[in-house]
Amino acid sequence: MKILFTNTALVLLSIGTLLSSCSKPERSQKTGIPYNNKSYGYQKFRQTHPSPGPGLVAIEGGTFVLGGSADQDVNFEYNNVRKRVTIPAFYMDETEVSNQDWLDYLHWISATFPADHELYYNALPDTLVWRRPLSHNDPYVDNYLRHPAFQDYPVVGVTWNQAQDYCQWRTDRTNEFILQQQNIIVNPRAQKTAKNATAANAQKTPFNTDMYLNNQFRGPGIDGKGMKADLNGKPAAGSKKAVRPAIIEDGILKPAYRLPTEAEWEYAALSYAGNTQFENINDGKIYPWNGLGVRSAKKATRGLILANFKRGAGDNAGVGGYLNDKAIITAPVRSYVPNDFGLYQMAGNVNEWVQDTYRQMSFEDVDDFNPFRGNQFTDKRLSNPSTGMYAKDKYGHPIKDPAKAQKKMTYAELIASQNAQNAAPTAKDPLAGKPYNADQRGALDTVNTSLYGTTTLVSDHSKVYKGGSWNDMAYWLNPATRRFMNEDDASAEVGFRCAMDLVGAPEIHPSGKPHFAVKKVK
Structure with missing residues (x-):
């Protein structure tokens, strides 16, 4: 009887705690605005310590x-x-x-x-x-x-x-499999014949993690039924709720x-x-x-x-x-x-x-x-600077260029620099003439490549x-x-x-x- 009473008390306490947490949603410590409430749109994600990859x-x-x-x-x-x-x-x-x-x-x-x-x-x-x-x-x-x-x-x-x-x-294969297992994206091979053709056609370009996180791996035949709820989005036609792809904040990838x-x-x-x-x-x-x-x-x-x-x-x-x-x-x-x-x-x-x-x-x-030696910092090239879309190669990977600055550029510099990158050679780059040396090797540890294999094997x-x-x-x-x-x-x-x-x-x-x-x- 004593054991039964103790267990019942624990259950009631758990229910009370749950109801209390439901009635008092977590709020921002700095503004007081409640999180995960459609009326305000602030999102807070479950804090996780992710497990290692396979x-x-x-x-x-x-x-x-x-x-x-x-x-x-x-x-x-x-x-x-x-x-x-x-x-x-x-x-x-x-x-x-x-x-x-x-x-x-x-x-x-x-x-x-x-x-x-x-x-x-x-x-x-x-x-x-x-x-x-x-x-x-x-x-x-x-x-x-x-x-x-x-x-x-x-x-x-x-x-x-x-x-x-x-x-x-x-x-890419590890993250793709994680998303397929949670039905956030569609696995073409697991679909029925008609749907398989649609999904395979939609996924002609293979999954790439950077492209997915930049919202460039989306659409019919790709989006699965397990996509995350979007507090700030609008439902698509024929859908009752707004959804979004997984993002870094979800802690899934x-x-x-x-x-x-x-x-x-x-x-x-x-x-x-x-x-x-x-x-x-x-x-x-x-x-x-x-x-x-x-x-x-x-x-x-x-x-x-x-x-x-x-x-x-x-x-x-x-x-x-x-x-x-x-x-x-x-x-x-x-x-x-x-x-x-x-x-x-x-x-x-x-x-x-x-x-x-x-x-x-x-x-x-x-x-x-x-400690590490070999930093060669790169930036992902934008195909459309105004929308933030990445340029990609024929395998679906983002194209990367040597970094042009050692700090965050102004938005005007970013747009102008990317426009110059994608335009004719005569376009003016605001950062031209300001080379960024990403590693000390170039300035302090120069190797004459013309002598490689003759007087040195180090380059x-x-x-x-x-x-x-x-x-x-x-x-x-x-x-x-x-x-x-x-x-x-x-x-x-x-x-x-x-x-x-x-x-x-x-x-x-x-x-x-x-x-x-x-x-x-x-």
Whole structure:
């Protein structure tokens, strides 16, 4: 009886709270105007801390010494000078991008643009990276990418530029699927035959996140029945309520997938979170695991090598009958033990592209908060400045131009600049003669491109890769080591994984930790 009374009281209390909240709608703290009321039009969206996109795990940010895990510099390059930095929390792929992941990408291209052979060809990895003049590697040339035996192995032969295109494609497909699942946009393949034709015809240009957010992916055959209510809009003909597409404020769409920065990658690989207590790092690391060696100390796996790498010249896996790292070339992306962030193979298997442009002294030059080298800021070109519509290419992506200003332009400057961009060459641009240098590389770290390949291999097209590979010695497994390759080159030892910005509070696991009490708004 006592239990029944308690439960009844809780139910009544909940109902009372609900009725109270209904009778007293939330209001603006600064104007007193009620939110989500048609009479006033003010909207307040449910505050969320969105989950990571598919395939990602959360990396809680913090401070660490960039380059601090390196205990030697065998090349005497002096290119990883120690510097304390802070990394904001972010998301990162649990594994390297696999062959199956890349085949998904290729299949989508062939199905969406069946006649565009150039697009498909440009997306193909260079399988010839396996060829060696004095090696019998042709079986990998023919089979590594497509044979199902290798489907969960990391994709290789991918350039930095191709990785950028994949990140854009993955962003759009992820957000498109989210909107289709909530019936905010129509999935043409899921429609009945007649409706399918209408939807497919309406969606001739594939979904793009930027275009959708700019209200340029709309109309019959696209808009679904799950669209959001629009407090400030007017109902369409034959409809009883006004609706709108999803916007950033809804918290539905994911931020863009991208390559991790070099600093993010190194921080995630070291994963000091497992060695931290009360803001003290108890043990440093040389590798993504604890200890000074590369072998497991656990009883069941004692002596096994903890990553896929080359122990010495001519020794890729140990002796037949007892292969130590179980891999002659690459290994499946979920092989070995993940680090304390839950990331697999942050050492060995394949090196991984990062977002940064290579410079020897980057560690000294970049900021100590979220360090990154390679900013090339762009603006989306407007096809119609008066309406704010973006210009797009034949694949439905917004066209981007180098940024013209380091601060927000006046509206008059914006309109004039965009009109000049879209008009004849004689049109006057108000910002002409005021070039905006988006990065210090141009002014303080100039590279003479005419000497590239003659006296230097470093240019603005040189991109960093890290982590060591199946064909590298143990030295390169250290997260602080860094090498570079041209952005349009590829290798059988280089793959990649994606990252994503984390929005909202940076603390990943707040439970059990002390916090100041925060007064809730009435």
